[in-house]
Amino acid sequence: MTVRIKDIAAKAGVSTGTVDRVIHKRGNVRADVQAKVEQVMSELGYRRNLIASALATNRKWKIACLIFDPSDSYWRQIKEGIDRAQEATAHYGVRIRHYFADRFGPDMFARHAASILEERPDAVLMAPSFLRESLDFIKSCNELDIPIVLINSEMEAPGALCYIGQNSYQSGQLAARLLHFGINQEATALLLNLEADTQNSQHLKDKECGFREYFTKNHDKEIKIVSENITNFDDPVQLCCIIGKLLNEYPDVAGLFVTNSRAFKVVGCLERLNRNDLLVVGFDLIPENLTYLRANKIDFLINQNPVMQGYLGIMNIVNHSLLDKEVVPLQYLPLDIVVTENCDYYEQNSYALPMVV
Amino acid sequence: MTVRIKDIAAKAGVSTGTVDRVIHKRGNVRADVQAKVEQVMSELGYRRNLIASALATNRKWKIACLIFDPSDSYWRQIKEGIDRAQEATAHYGVRIRHYFADRFGPDMFARHAASILEERPDAVLMAPSFLRESLDFIKSCNELDIPIVLINSEMEAPGALCYIGQNSYQSGQLAARLLHFGINQEATALLLNLEADTQNSQHLKDKECGFREYFTKNHDKEIKIVSENITNFDDPVQLCCIIGKLLNEYPDVAGLFVTNSRAFKVVGCLERLNRNDLLVVGFDLIPENLTYLRANKIDFLINQNPVMQGYLGIMNIVNHSLLDKEVVPLQYLPLDIVVTENCDYYEQNSYALPMVV
DNA sequence: AGGCACGTTGTGTGCGCACACAACAACAAA
DNA sequence: TTTGTTGTTGTGTGCGCACACAACGTGCCT
Numbered sequence: 001m002t003v004r005i006k007d008i009a010a011k012a013g014v015s016t017g018t019v020d021r022v023i024h025k026r027g028n029v030r031a032d033v034q035a036k037v038e039q040v041m042s043e044l045g046y047r048r049n050l051i052a053s054a055l056a057t058n059r060k061w062k063i064a065c066l067i068f069d070p071s072d073s074y075w076r077q078i079k080e081g082i083d084r085a086q087e088a089t090a091h092y093g094v095r096i097r098h099y100f101a102d103r104f105g106p107d108m109f110a111r112h113a114a115s116i117l118e119e120r121p122d123a124v125l126m127a128p129s130f131l132r133e134s135l136d137f138i139k140s141c142n143e144l145d146i147p148i149v150l151i152n153s154e155m156e157a158p159g160a161l162c163y164i165g166q167n168s169y170q171s172g173q174l175a176a177r178l179l180h181f182g183i184n185q186e187a188t189a190l191l192l193n194l195e196a197d198t199q200n201s202q203h204l205k206d207k208e209c210g211f212r213e214y215f216t217k218n219h220d221k222e223i224k225i226v227s228e229n230i231t232n233f234d235d236p237v238q239l240c241c242i243i244g245k246l247l248n249e250y251p252d253v254a255g256l257f258v259t260n261s262r263a264f265k266v267v268g269c270l271e272r273l274n275r276n277d278l279l280v281v282g283f284d285l286i287p288e289n290l291t292y293l294r295a296n297k298i299d300f301l302i303n304q305n306p307v308m309q310g311y312l313g314i315m316n317i318v319n320h321s322l323l324d325k326e327v328v329p330l331q332y333l334p335l336d337i338v339v340t341e342n343c344d345y346y347e348q349n350s351y352a353l354p355m356v357v
Numbered sequence: 358m359t360v361r362i363k364d365i366a367a368k369a370g371v372s373t374g375t376v377d378r379v380i381h382k383r384g385n386v387r388a389d390v391q392a393k394v395e396q397v398m399s400e401l402g403y404r405r406n407l408i409a410s411a412l413a414t415n416r417k418w419k420i421a422c423l424i425f426d427p428s429d430s431y432w433r434q435i436k437e438g439i440d441r442a443q444e445a446t447a448h449y450g451v452r453i454r455h456y457f458a459d460r461f462g463p464d465m466f467a468r469h470a471a472s473i474l475e476e477r478p479d480a481v482l483m484a485p486s487f488l489r490e491s492l493d494f495i496k497s498c499n500e501l502d503i504p505i506v507l508i509n510s511e512m513e514a515p516g517a518l519c520y521i522g523q524n525s526y527q528s529g530q531l532a533a534r535l536l537h538f539g540i541n542q543e544a545t546a547l548l549l550n551l552e553a554d555t556q557n558s559q560h561l562k563d564k565e566c567g568f569r570e571y572f573t574k575n576h577d578k579e580i581k582i583v584s585e586n587i588t589n590f591d592d593p594v595q596l597c598c599i600i601g602k603l604l605n606e607y608p609d610v611a612g613l614f615v616t617n618s619r620a621f622k623v624v625g626c627l628e629r630l631n632r633n634d635l636l637v638v639g640f641d642l643i644p645e646n647l648t649y650l651r652a653n654k655i656d657f658l659i660n661q662n663p664v665m666q667g668y669l670g671i672m673n674i675v676n677h678s679l680l681d682k683e684v685v686p687l688q689y690l691p692l693d694i695v696v697t698e699n700c701d702y703y704e705q706n707s708y709a710l711p712m713v714v
Numbered sequence: 715a716g717g718c719a720c721g722t723t724g725t726g727t728g729c730g731c732a733c734a735c736a737a738c739a740a741c742a743a744a
Numbered sequence: 745t746t747t748g749t750t751g752t753t754g755t756g757t758g759c760g761c762a763c764a765c766a767a768c769g770t771g772c773c774t
Contacts, residue, residue, distance in 0.1 A: 052760035
């Protein structure tokens with residue numbers, strides 16, 4: 001039933017060794033023999049048995065992962081996806097080494113990148129949050145012929161194998177649609193970037209762009225947009241002060257769009273200010289946000305599928321390096337709209353990944 | 358590095374054959390030897406190499422799938438998930454045989470069930486849409502020791518391995534939340550069951566129940582609910598007549614909830630009636646619905662993840678039968694909220710399943 | 715003619731495991 | 745004692761493939 005190398009060899013009148021050389025393009029096969037073997041292969045519809053292949057090669061694959069510290073619950077979820085993929089592919093000889101950068105600056109990131117280059121892994125998974133350092137690293141990987149997969153932050157990088165993550169522009173549009181849907185009268189929508197270094201965060205800019213563009217296209221309600229970058233968001237008192245001032249300045253604010261996972265910080269302020277009347281749209285199913293979502297103090301959360309990002313990141317490396325499969329260069333994950341009624345299912349998130357085969 | 362049977366045998370002072378007997382619980386091992394082997398196994402943290410195992414057994418697995426005719430695009434998506442899973446596990450010897458029932462009644466369904474029992478497959482995947490026939494079939498499978506996985510319609514069936522699909526009650530609640538969010542004034546919400554046999558459709562009842570209960574809990578807006586079963590929905594003229602009458606009778610209708618994938622039929626009528634002012638919530642990303650969603654004539658679609666249902670159905674059988682893994686009996690899939698801005702990502706749906714390993 | 719290099723082809727071994735079968739001991743029945 | 749039975753244990757083979765290595769033929773140079 002199943003076609004084996006042996007069958008091809010027999011039908012082509014050669015030995016299995018020759019078929020093997022053809023399959024793996026190892027050369028040293030006479031042109032006419034090669035043609036004959038290839039013909040028989042396609043005739044019989046040969047498909048390599050990956051099981052047997054993996055067993056026979058018995059090779060180890062070192063994958064280095066450069067992401068951020070999983071003390072942040074968003075990155076913990078990404079790491080979870082990576083670890084599940086590792087588990088699912090362990091018997092293919094996949095071994096993962098983690099490197100955690102911190103948010104305080106590119107130094108640690110660059111140092112880890114250097115360590116990885118010394119380690120000479122077979123592939124790299126990276127969240128390219130620091131633009132210049134990431135580009136340098138990708139270049140080095142290319143020179144060493146190390147395939148590299150990017151997650152979480154989209155960037156122009158021709159040397160990378162693929163990007164897996166969200167479409168930031170589109171997520172801004174989505175947030176706009178949700179606010180637009182819930183706001184009836186003419187009003188103001190507040191867009192808040194709670195980020196230390198907004199200049200370096202291209203994805204925040206993309207979100208804002210998508211958000212604004214939605215309202216220029218849909219002006220049946222005449223909603224005004226005010227955006228604000230807040231860099232010192234760690235001190236609640238200061239944050240309250242900033243937000244309070246904004247709400248005074250624009251008394252007709254009806255909705256808030258927080259462009260990253262820090263919506264809970266904003267809502268904390270709204271509680272202090274006794275403002276329960278505002279729509280809030282944010283990102284990411286981290287515990288702090290979920291608490292507010294369940295209490296109806298956040299209306300919508302957009303899920304970036306962090307677990308899936310990690311999982312698919314590794315799986316794409318496996319598909320590329322071990323299984324010789326074609327990899328899609330740009331893989332946008334769904335923008336899940338999460339409300340109280342469906343958050344449980346996204347939170348568990350266990351269903352999609354038991355595909356250990 | 359990796360612990361093999363050979364290593365365990367050496368450390369326990371027995372042969373690999375004995376270790377094999379312990380691992381597979383084949384018996385005929387002296388009690389003290391068995392204990393010793395088990396101790397060594399846990400000491401060394403032995404994990405069976407599934408790759409090698411699958412290769413060695415070289416067994417074929419026949420899986421029979423009893424679902425509905427894939428000429429319906431919803432069922433075509435379920436079939437797609439099944440086929441992808443088949444492809445991903447083909448080299449484990451998994452072979453799938455499809456049986457398609459039709460919606461006209463349980464006869465074909467029962468006949469297929471009988472054929473499957475004759476075929477004696479190793480496992481069965483079924484959408485138990487006809488209650489009595491399904492129960493009979495599950496009972497027969499149990500007697501023959503054939504594990505059976507249910508998808509799409511939840512039912513009380515202690516003999517089944519697991520259920521994978523939506524939580525209908527919860528999806529009703531979700532629909533209610535979405536309508537509630539978009540309706541501002543006091544108004545009426547219309548719940549429409551477009552189904553030939555509503556009596557036999559437990560999931561429709563569950564959806565209605567969840568829908569109504571949401572509004573009894575959230576009565577800040579005083580929304581009235583009117584529900585209607587429509588059995589002859591195939592004739593557009595007749596359907597228009599029914600819906601037009603309802604809208605006349607309840608002039609303050611602000612939103613519609615169509616409890617299955619037939620929202621497009623309702624919206625077709627609304628177009629004829631020149632009613633563009635109504636919110637519409639429906640189910641399933643079939644082409645007809647997507648067209649209306651993109652044209653902003655359907656506001657929200659709830660995705661039931663049909664591809665995933667099929668895929669996970671097979672994968673759970675593989676996990677259970679081939680890999681001896683524990684299977685979670687109740688696996689609710691996420692209730693994806695789909696709007697114009699994120700429908701592309703759900704429609705492609707290719708991302709989640711390339712996990713061919 | 716002898717020696718060597720090189721292109722081409724076939725053979726053998728092992729990956730880790732499952733399973734059939736052989737081997738052996740202990741004991742009971744004839 | 746012999747024979748058969750049963751419980752227990754070890755050995756050998758093959759799953760399909762990858763890869764090292766041996767073997768062979770050809771042509772070239774000395």
